[in-house]
Amino acid sequence: MISAPVPGQDPTTGPLRRGRPGYDLASVLTVAVEVFNERGYDRTSMRDLADRLGIAKSAIYHHVAGKEELLRLALDRALAGLSAAADQARVLPAPAIERLEYLIRGSVDVLEAELPYVTLLLRVRGNTEVERAALDQRRAFDRFVADLVAQAVRDGDIRPDVDAMVTARLLFGLVNSLVEWRRPARRAETGPLADALCALVFDGLRTRRGRAAD
Amino acid sequence: MISAPVPGQDPTTGPLRRGRPGYDLASVLTVAVEVFNERGYDRTSMRDLADRLGIAKSAIYHHVAGKEELLRLALDRALAGLSAAADQARVLPAPAIERLEYLIRGSVDVLEAELPYVTLLLRVRGNTEVERAALDQRRAFDRFVADLVAQAVRDGDIRPDVDAMVTARLLFGLVNSLVEWRRPARRAETGPLADALCALVFDGLRTRRGRAAD
Numbered sequence: 001m002i003s004a005p006v007p008g009q010d011p012t013t014g015p016l017r018r019g020r021p022g023y024d025l026a027s028v029l030t031v032a033v034e035v036f037n038e039r040g041y042d043r044t045s046m047r048d049l050a051d052r053l054g055i056a057k058s059a060i061y062h063h064v065a066g067k068e069e070l071l072r073l074a075l076d077r078a079l080a081g082l083s084a085a086a087d088q089a090r091v092l093p094a095p096a097i098e099r100l101e102y103l104i105r106g107s108v109d110v111l112e113a114e115l116p117y118v119t120l121l122l123r124v125r126g127n128t129e130v131e132r133a134a135l136d137q138r139r140a141f142d143r144f145v146a147d148l149v150a151q152a153v154r155d156g157d158i159r160p161d162v163d164a165m166v167t168a169r170l171l172f173g174l175v176n177s178l179v180e181w182r183r184p185a186r187r188a189e190t191g192p193l194a195d196a197l198c199a200l201v202f203d204g205l206r207t208r209r210g211r212a213a214d
Numbered sequence: 215m216i217s218a219p220v221p222g223q224d225p226t227t228g229p230l231r232r233g234r235p236g237y238d239l240a241s242v243l244t245v246a247v248e249v250f251n252e253r254g255y256d257r258t259s260m261r262d263l264a265d266r267l268g269i270a271k272s273a274i275y276h277h278v279a280g281k282e283e284l285l286r287l288a289l290d291r292a293l294a295g296l297s298a299a300a301d302q303a304r305v306l307p308a309p310a311i312e313r314l315e316y317l318i319r320g321s322v323d324v325l326e327a328e329l330p331y332v333t334l335l336l337r338v339r340g341n342t343e344v345e346r347a348a349l350d351q352r353r354a355f356d357r358f359v360a361d362l363v364a365q366a367v368r369d370g371d372i373r374p375d376v377d378a379m380v381t382a383r384l385l386f387g388l389v390n391s392l393v394e395w396r397r398p399a400r401r402a403e404t405g406p407l408a409d410a411l412c413a414l415v416f417d418g419l420r421t422r423r424g425r426a427a428d
Contacts, residue, residue, distance in 0.1 A: 040254060097420070122394075149419075158419045162410050170414055173391025174384060180336075181383050196376050200384055204418030205363075205372045206311070 025063040032070040033116045075134040078117040081110035096151035108194040119179045239277040246284040247330045289348040292331035295324035310365035322408040333393045
Protein backbone atom coordinates (compact mmCIF):
# COMPACT_ATOMS: atom_id res chain seq x y z
CA MET A 1 0.00 0.00 0.00
CA ILE A 2 1.37 3.37 -1.00
CA SER A 3 1.18 6.11 1.57
CA ALA A 4 -0.85 9.25 0.97
CA PRO A 5 0.74 11.86 -1.26
CA VAL A 6 2.73 14.59 0.42
CA PRO A 7 3.19 18.09 -1.02
CA GLY A 8 6.22 18.41 -3.27
CA GLN A 9 9.20 20.18 -1.79
CA ASP A 10 10.15 23.47 -3.31
CA PRO A 11 13.23 22.55 -5.38
CA THR A 12 14.82 25.91 -4.69
CA THR A 13 14.72 25.52 -0.90
CA GLY A 14 14.72 21.75 -0.32
CA PRO A 15 17.54 20.53 1.90
CA LEU A 16 18.96 18.11 -0.67
CA ARG A 17 19.13 19.49 -4.18
CA ARG A 18 20.25 16.68 -6.45
CA GLY A 19 19.22 18.19 -9.77
CA ARG A 20 15.56 17.11 -9.61
CA PRO A 21 12.56 18.85 -8.11
CA GLY A 22 11.01 17.73 -4.88
CA TYR A 23 8.34 15.31 -6.09
CA ASP A 24 8.29 12.01 -4.31
CA LEU A 25 6.81 8.88 -5.86
CA ALA A 26 3.46 9.36 -4.12
CA SER A 27 3.07 12.87 -5.59
CA VAL A 28 4.08 11.69 -9.05
CA LEU A 29 1.52 8.89 -8.78
CA THR A 30 -1.25 11.26 -7.68
CA VAL A 31 -0.69 13.47 -10.72
CA ALA A 32 -0.26 10.50 -13.09
CA VAL A 33 -3.62 9.03 -12.04
CA GLU A 34 -5.27 12.43 -12.54
CA VAL A 35 -3.88 12.64 -16.08
CA PHE A 36 -4.67 8.98 -16.87
CA ASN A 37 -8.29 9.58 -15.83
CA GLU A 38 -8.54 12.77 -17.90
CA ARG A 39 -6.85 11.62 -21.10
CA GLY A 40 -7.01 7.86 -20.87
CA TYR A 41 -3.98 5.73 -20.03
CA ASP A 42 -3.24 4.73 -23.63
CA ARG A 43 -3.14 8.33 -24.75
CA THR A 44 -0.92 9.63 -21.95
CA SER A 45 2.81 9.83 -22.61
CA MET A 46 5.63 10.30 -20.14
CA ARG A 47 6.04 13.70 -21.82
CA ASP A 48 2.41 14.59 -20.84
CA LEU A 49 3.14 13.58 -17.24
CA ALA A 50 6.38 15.57 -17.14
CA ASP A 51 4.58 18.62 -18.56
CA ARG A 52 1.82 18.41 -15.98
CA LEU A 53 4.30 17.97 -13.16
CA GLY A 54 6.52 20.73 -14.55
CA ILE A 55 9.59 18.53 -14.29
CA ALA A 56 11.88 16.70 -16.72
CA LYS A 57 10.99 13.18 -17.85
CA SER A 58 14.24 11.99 -16.28
CA ALA A 59 12.92 13.11 -12.89
CA ILE A 60 9.99 10.68 -13.32
CA TYR A 61 12.29 7.88 -14.47
CA HIS A 62 14.14 8.38 -11.21
CA HIS A 63 11.06 6.91 -9.49
CA VAL A 64 9.67 4.41 -11.99
CA ALA A 65 10.72 2.48 -15.08
CA GLY A 66 7.89 3.95 -17.15
CA LYS A 67 4.20 4.72 -17.32
CA GLU A 68 3.18 1.05 -17.03
CA GLU A 69 4.79 0.93 -13.60
CA LEU A 70 2.78 4.00 -12.60
CA LEU A 71 -0.36 2.23 -13.82
CA ARG A 72 0.54 -0.91 -11.86
CA LEU A 73 1.14 1.10 -8.65
CA ALA A 74 -2.17 2.95 -9.14
CA LEU A 75 -4.21 -0.19 -9.83
CA ASP A 76 -2.50 -2.03 -6.94
CA ARG A 77 -3.62 0.74 -4.63
CA ALA A 78 -7.28 0.34 -5.65
CA LEU A 79 -7.09 -3.45 -5.65
CA ALA A 80 -5.32 -3.58 -2.26
CA GLY A 81 -8.25 -1.75 -0.69
CA LEU A 82 -10.84 -3.98 -2.32
CA SER A 83 -8.87 -7.16 -1.52
CA ALA A 84 -8.60 -6.15 2.11
CA ALA A 85 -12.39 -5.65 2.25
CA ALA A 86 -12.89 -9.06 0.60
CA ASP A 87 -10.43 -10.78 2.98
CA GLN A 88 -12.25 -9.34 5.97
CA ALA A 89 -15.64 -10.39 4.57
CA ARG A 90 -14.25 -13.88 3.92
CA VAL A 91 -13.30 -14.54 7.54
CA LEU A 92 -16.12 -12.65 9.27
CA PRO A 93 -17.88 -15.11 11.62
CA ALA A 94 -21.35 -14.27 10.27
CA PRO A 95 -23.89 -15.56 7.73
CA ALA A 96 -23.18 -14.92 4.04
CA ILE A 97 -25.79 -12.15 3.77
CA GLU A 98 -24.06 -10.19 6.52
CA ARG A 99 -20.65 -10.77 4.99
CA LEU A 100 -22.08 -9.52 1.68
CA GLU A 101 -23.36 -6.34 3.31
CA TYR A 102 -20.01 -5.90 5.06
CA LEU A 103 -18.22 -6.24 1.72
CA ILE A 104 -20.52 -3.73 0.02
CA ARG A 105 -19.99 -1.19 2.79
CA GLY A 106 -16.24 -1.80 2.71
CA SER A 107 -16.20 -1.34 -1.07
CA VAL A 108 -18.09 1.97 -0.83
CA ASP A 109 -15.52 3.11 1.75
CA VAL A 110 -12.60 2.14 -0.52
CA LEU A 111 -14.28 3.83 -3.47
CA GLU A 112 -14.66 7.06 -1.54
CA ALA A 113 -11.21 6.98 0.03
CA GLU A 114 -9.43 6.08 -3.22
CA LEU A 115 -11.81 7.60 -5.78
CA PRO A 116 -9.27 8.42 -8.56
CA TYR A 117 -7.58 5.03 -8.20
CA VAL A 118 -10.84 3.07 -8.31
CA THR A 119 -12.03 5.23 -11.25
CA LEU A 120 -8.88 4.25 -13.14
CA LEU A 121 -9.35 0.58 -12.23
CA LEU A 122 -12.91 0.60 -13.55
CA ARG A 123 -11.76 2.03 -16.89
CA VAL A 124 -9.12 -0.61 -17.51
CA ARG A 125 -9.80 -2.47 -20.75
CA GLY A 126 -6.97 -5.02 -20.87
CA ASN A 127 -4.57 -3.62 -23.45
CA THR A 128 -1.43 -4.38 -21.43
CA GLU A 129 -0.15 -7.13 -19.13
CA VAL A 130 -0.70 -4.89 -16.09
CA GLU A 131 -4.29 -4.19 -17.12
CA ARG A 132 -5.02 -7.87 -17.77
CA ALA A 133 -3.68 -8.79 -14.32
CA ALA A 134 -5.97 -6.14 -12.79
CA LEU A 135 -8.95 -7.47 -14.75
CA ASP A 136 -8.17 -10.99 -13.47
CA GLN A 137 -8.28 -9.67 -9.92
CA ARG A 138 -11.58 -7.85 -10.61
CA ARG A 139 -13.05 -11.09 -11.97
CA ALA A 140 -11.92 -13.02 -8.89
CA PHE A 141 -13.60 -10.33 -6.77
CA ASP A 142 -16.84 -10.69 -8.80
CA ARG A 143 -16.75 -14.47 -8.34
CA PHE A 144 -16.35 -14.03 -4.59
CA VAL A 145 -19.40 -11.75 -4.52
CA ALA A 146 -21.39 -14.25 -6.61
CA ASP A 147 -20.35 -17.03 -4.19
CA LEU A 148 -21.57 -14.97 -1.22
CA VAL A 149 -24.89 -14.34 -2.97
CA ALA A 150 -25.28 -18.04 -3.81
CA GLN A 151 -24.48 -19.02 -0.21
CA ALA A 152 -27.02 -16.49 1.12
CA VAL A 153 -29.63 -17.98 -1.23
CA ARG A 154 -28.84 -21.47 0.16
CA ASP A 155 -29.11 -20.05 3.69
CA GLY A 156 -32.62 -18.83 2.81
CA ASP A 157 -31.61 -15.19 3.40
CA ILE A 158 -31.69 -14.01 -0.23
CA ARG A 159 -34.59 -14.64 -2.57
CA PRO A 160 -33.91 -17.64 -4.80
CA ASP A 161 -35.52 -16.16 -7.93
CA VAL A 162 -32.41 -14.22 -8.90
CA ASP A 163 -29.32 -15.55 -10.65
CA ALA A 164 -26.31 -15.19 -8.32
CA MET A 165 -23.93 -13.90 -11.02
CA VAL A 166 -26.50 -11.41 -12.37
CA THR A 167 -27.14 -10.21 -8.82
CA ALA A 168 -23.39 -9.88 -8.18
CA ARG A 169 -22.99 -7.81 -11.34
CA LEU A 170 -25.97 -5.59 -10.50
CA LEU A 171 -24.67 -5.07 -6.96
CA PHE A 172 -21.21 -4.03 -8.04
CA GLY A 173 -22.53 -2.15 -11.06
CA LEU A 174 -24.43 -0.11 -8.48
CA VAL A 175 -21.42 0.37 -6.19
CA ASN A 176 -19.12 1.20 -9.11
CA SER A 177 -21.61 3.68 -10.57
CA LEU A 178 -20.82 5.92 -7.62
CA VAL A 179 -17.60 6.97 -9.36
CA GLU A 180 -19.75 8.70 -11.98
CA TRP A 181 -21.35 11.21 -9.65
CA ARG A 182 -19.63 11.00 -6.29
CA ARG A 183 -17.32 13.94 -5.56
CA PRO A 184 -14.53 13.91 -2.97
CA ALA A 185 -16.01 16.95 -1.20
CA ARG A 186 -18.93 14.83 -0.01
CA ARG A 187 -16.89 12.09 1.59
CA ALA A 188 -18.20 13.01 5.02
CA GLU A 189 -21.52 11.49 3.92
CA THR A 190 -20.05 8.03 3.28
CA GLY A 191 -22.00 6.39 6.08
CA PRO A 192 -25.40 7.68 4.95
CA LEU A 193 -24.62 6.80 1.32
CA ALA A 194 -23.66 3.24 2.23
CA ASP A 195 -26.84 3.09 4.34
CA ALA A 196 -28.99 4.26 1.42
CA LEU A 197 -27.32 1.83 -0.96
CA CYS A 198 -27.70 -1.13 1.41
CA ALA A 199 -31.31 -0.21 2.20
CA LEU A 200 -32.05 -0.22 -1.54
CA VAL A 201 -30.23 -3.47 -2.17
CA PHE A 202 -31.32 -5.57 0.80
CA ASP A 203 -34.73 -4.26 1.74
CA GLY A 204 -35.88 -2.53 -1.44
CA LEU A 205 -37.54 0.82 -1.89
CA ARG A 206 -41.10 -0.39 -1.49
CA THR A 207 -42.81 0.11 1.86
CA ARG A 208 -44.70 -2.74 3.50
CA ARG A 209 -47.93 -1.04 2.34
CA GLY A 210 -46.74 -1.29 -1.26
CA ARG A 211 -45.82 -4.99 -1.06
CA ALA A 212 -48.68 -6.90 -2.59
CA ALA A 213 -47.22 -10.28 -1.64
CA ASP A 214 -46.62 -9.55 2.06
CA MET B 215 -35.34 8.72 -35.13
CA ILE B 216 -32.79 7.30 -37.52
CA SER B 217 -33.63 4.03 -39.18
CA ALA B 218 -31.51 0.93 -38.68
CA PRO B 219 -28.32 0.73 -40.72
CA VAL B 220 -28.48 -1.08 -44.02
CA PRO B 221 -25.52 -2.89 -45.57
CA GLY B 222 -23.41 -0.67 -47.81
CA GLN B 223 -23.88 -1.18 -51.52
CA ASP B 224 -20.89 -2.48 -53.39
CA PRO B 225 -19.65 0.64 -55.21
CA THR B 226 -18.54 -1.40 -58.19
CA THR B 227 -21.95 -2.92 -58.82
CA GLY B 228 -24.43 -0.40 -57.33
CA PRO B 229 -27.00 0.90 -59.77
CA LEU B 230 -26.07 4.56 -59.28
CA ARG B 231 -22.35 5.19 -59.18
CA ARG B 232 -21.85 8.82 -58.29
CA GLY B 233 -18.20 8.66 -57.28
CA ARG B 234 -18.80 7.60 -53.68
CA PRO B 235 -19.32 4.20 -52.13
CA GLY B 236 -22.72 3.03 -51.01
CA TYR B 237 -22.76 4.10 -47.37
CA ASP B 238 -25.95 5.81 -46.28
CA LEU B 239 -26.08 8.13 -43.29
CA ALA B 240 -27.29 5.38 -40.96
CA SER B 241 -24.30 3.17 -41.81
CA VAL B 242 -21.88 6.06 -41.40
CA LEU B 243 -23.43 6.80 -38.02
CA THR B 244 -23.19 3.18 -36.87
CA VAL B 245 -19.48 3.10 -37.64
CA ALA B 246 -18.86 6.58 -36.20
CA VAL B 247 -20.42 5.59 -32.86
CA GLU B 248 -18.30 2.44 -32.80
CA VAL B 249 -15.13 4.49 -33.30
CA PHE B 250 -16.21 7.22 -30.84
CA ASN B 251 -16.76 4.54 -28.18
CA GLU B 252 -13.39 2.90 -28.88
CA ARG B 253 -11.18 5.98 -29.14
CA GLY B 254 -13.22 8.67 -27.42
CA TYR B 255 -15.05 11.39 -29.32
CA ASP B 256 -12.42 14.06 -28.72
CA ARG B 257 -9.68 11.87 -30.13
CA THR B 258 -11.54 10.76 -33.25
CA SER B 259 -10.92 12.72 -36.45
CA MET B 260 -12.91 12.67 -39.67
CA ARG B 261 -9.78 11.02 -41.10
CA ASP B 262 -10.15 8.16 -38.56
CA LEU B 263 -13.79 7.71 -39.57
CA ALA B 264 -12.97 7.75 -43.27
CA ASP B 265 -10.21 5.18 -42.72
CA ARG B 266 -12.52 2.87 -40.78
CA LEU B 267 -15.24 3.18 -43.42
CA GLY B 268 -12.71 2.77 -46.21
CA ILE B 269 -14.08 5.85 -48.01
CA ALA B 270 -12.89 9.39 -48.66
CA LYS B 271 -13.60 12.12 -46.11
CA SER B 272 -15.61 13.91 -48.78
CA ALA B 273 -18.01 10.96 -48.87
CA ILE B 274 -18.76 11.54 -45.17
CA TYR B 275 -19.15 15.30 -45.70
CA HIS B 276 -21.79 14.39 -48.28
CA HIS B 277 -23.95 13.27 -45.34
CA VAL B 278 -22.97 15.57 -42.47
CA ALA B 279 -21.24 18.90 -41.85
CA GLY B 280 -18.65 17.28 -39.55
CA LYS B 281 -18.07 14.97 -36.62
CA GLU B 282 -20.08 17.13 -34.21
CA GLU B 283 -23.18 16.52 -36.33
CA LEU B 284 -22.50 12.77 -36.13
CA LEU B 285 -22.23 13.12 -32.35
CA ARG B 286 -25.50 15.08 -32.23
CA LEU B 287 -27.33 12.47 -34.31
CA ALA B 288 -25.94 9.67 -32.14
CA LEU B 289 -26.83 11.34 -28.82
CA ASP B 290 -30.27 12.31 -30.16
CA ARG B 291 -30.92 8.67 -30.92
CA ALA B 292 -30.15 7.61 -27.32
CA LEU B 293 -32.01 10.59 -25.85
CA ALA B 294 -35.05 10.08 -28.08
CA GLY B 295 -35.49 6.58 -26.68
CA LEU B 296 -35.11 7.73 -23.07
CA SER B 297 -37.39 10.75 -23.61
CA ALA B 298 -40.09 8.53 -25.09
CA ALA B 299 -39.88 6.25 -22.03
CA ALA B 300 -40.09 9.30 -19.75
CA ASP B 301 -43.04 10.78 -21.68
CA GLN B 302 -44.93 7.51 -21.39
CA ALA B 303 -44.15 7.26 -17.67
CA ARG B 304 -45.31 10.86 -17.23
CA VAL B 305 -48.81 10.25 -18.56
CA LEU B 306 -49.35 6.70 -17.32
CA PRO B 307 -52.56 6.68 -15.24
CA ALA B 308 -50.92 4.93 -12.28
CA PRO B 309 -49.27 5.77 -8.94
CA ALA B 310 -45.76 7.22 -9.00
CA ILE B 311 -44.13 3.97 -7.88
CA GLU B 312 -45.61 2.13 -10.85
CA ARG B 313 -44.60 4.92 -13.22
CA LEU B 314 -41.09 4.70 -11.77
CA GLU B 315 -40.93 0.95 -12.40
CA TYR B 316 -42.31 1.50 -15.92
CA LEU B 317 -39.59 4.07 -16.57
CA ILE B 318 -36.83 1.79 -15.27
CA ARG B 319 -38.04 -1.09 -17.46
CA GLY B 320 -38.32 1.25 -20.44
CA SER B 321 -34.79 2.55 -19.83
CA VAL B 322 -33.36 -0.98 -19.67
CA ASP B 323 -35.11 -1.69 -22.99
CA VAL B 324 -33.65 1.44 -24.60
CA LEU B 325 -30.22 0.63 -23.21
CA GLU B 326 -30.32 -2.85 -24.72
CA ALA B 327 -31.81 -1.78 -28.04
CA GLU B 328 -29.43 1.16 -28.48
CA LEU B 329 -26.43 -0.06 -26.50
CA PRO B 330 -23.64 1.77 -28.45
CA TYR B 331 -25.65 5.02 -28.52
CA VAL B 332 -26.43 4.95 -24.80
CA THR B 333 -22.80 4.02 -24.04
CA LEU B 334 -21.69 7.12 -25.95
CA LEU B 335 -24.27 9.28 -24.14
CA LEU B 336 -23.02 8.08 -20.76
CA ARG B 337 -19.43 9.02 -21.62
CA VAL B 338 -20.23 12.58 -22.66
CA ARG B 339 -18.30 15.05 -20.56
CA GLY B 340 -19.50 18.42 -21.86
CA ASN B 341 -16.61 19.66 -23.98
CA THR B 342 -18.82 20.89 -26.84
CA GLU B 343 -22.19 22.59 -27.28
CA VAL B 344 -23.74 19.32 -28.46
CA GLU B 345 -22.42 17.49 -25.39
CA ARG B 346 -23.63 20.20 -23.01
CA ALA B 347 -27.11 20.05 -24.54
CA ALA B 348 -27.12 16.26 -24.05
CA LEU B 349 -25.99 16.67 -20.43
CA ASP B 350 -28.84 19.16 -19.88
CA GLN B 351 -31.30 16.55 -21.13
CA ARG B 352 -29.75 13.88 -18.89
CA ARG B 353 -30.11 16.20 -15.90
CA ALA B 354 -33.76 16.87 -16.73
CA PHE B 355 -34.26 13.11 -16.90
CA ASP B 356 -32.62 12.67 -13.47
CA ARG B 357 -34.85 15.39 -12.00
CA PHE B 358 -37.92 13.63 -13.39
CA VAL B 359 -36.81 10.38 -11.74
CA ALA B 360 -36.17 12.20 -8.46
CA ASP B 361 -39.66 13.78 -8.70
CA LEU B 362 -41.23 10.34 -9.20
CA VAL B 363 -39.33 8.98 -6.18
CA ALA B 364 -40.40 11.99 -4.06
CA GLN B 365 -44.03 11.55 -5.14
CA ALA B 366 -43.90 7.81 -4.32
CA VAL B 367 -42.55 8.68 -0.87
CA ARG B 368 -45.46 11.12 -0.36
CA ASP B 369 -47.84 8.37 -1.52
CA GLY B 370 -46.42 6.13 1.20
CA ASP B 371 -45.20 3.61 -1.39
CA ILE B 372 -41.44 4.24 -1.01
CA ARG B 373 -39.66 4.32 2.32
CA PRO B 374 -39.20 7.89 3.53
CA ASP B 375 -35.71 7.36 5.00
CA VAL B 376 -33.95 7.80 1.65
CA ASP B 377 -33.13 11.08 -0.07
CA ALA B 378 -35.01 11.25 -3.38
CA MET B 379 -32.08 12.60 -5.41
CA VAL B 380 -29.65 10.05 -3.94
CA THR B 381 -32.17 7.30 -4.72
CA ALA B 382 -32.62 8.60 -8.28
CA ARG B 383 -28.87 8.58 -8.80
CA LEU B 384 -28.47 5.09 -7.36
CA LEU B 385 -31.33 3.80 -9.52
CA PHE B 386 -29.93 5.17 -12.74
CA GLY B 387 -26.36 4.40 -11.71
CA LEU B 388 -27.58 0.81 -11.53
CA VAL B 389 -29.41 0.93 -14.89
CA ASN B 390 -26.48 2.69 -16.59
CA SER B 391 -23.96 0.23 -15.16
CA LEU B 392 -25.46 -2.37 -17.49
CA VAL B 393 -23.50 -0.84 -20.37
CA GLU B 394 -20.32 -2.06 -18.63
CA TRP B 395 -21.11 -5.76 -18.86
CA ARG B 396 -24.18 -6.20 -21.03
CA ARG B 397 -23.41 -7.60 -24.46
CA PRO B 398 -25.72 -7.33 -27.48
CA ALA B 399 -25.75 -11.13 -27.91
CA ARG B 400 -27.78 -11.46 -24.71
CA ARG B 401 -30.54 -9.07 -25.67
CA ALA B 402 -33.07 -11.89 -25.68
CA GLU B 403 -32.81 -11.87 -21.88
CA THR B 404 -33.95 -8.25 -21.50
CA GLY B 405 -37.18 -9.19 -19.74
CA PRO B 406 -35.52 -11.35 -17.08
CA LEU B 407 -32.77 -8.76 -16.57
CA ALA B 408 -35.32 -5.97 -16.05
CA ASP B 409 -37.19 -8.33 -13.69
CA ALA B 410 -34.03 -9.01 -11.66
CA LEU B 411 -33.18 -5.32 -11.52
CA CYS B 412 -36.67 -4.28 -10.44
CA ALA B 413 -36.84 -7.09 -7.85
CA LEU B 414 -33.58 -5.83 -6.38
CA VAL B 415 -34.64 -2.20 -6.44
CA PHE B 416 -38.23 -2.41 -5.24
CA ASP B 417 -38.36 -5.49 -3.04
CA GLY B 418 -34.73 -5.98 -2.05
CA LEU B 419 -32.67 -9.14 -1.95
CA ARG B 420 -33.54 -10.13 1.58
CA THR B 421 -36.20 -12.79 2.08
CA ARG B 422 -39.01 -12.27 4.57
CA ARG B 423 -37.13 -14.63 6.93
CA GLY B 424 -34.14 -12.27 6.84
CA ARG B 425 -36.16 -9.09 7.56
CA ALA B 426 -35.79 -8.33 11.23
CA ALA B 427 -38.38 -5.55 11.13
CA ASP B 428 -41.17 -7.50 9.43
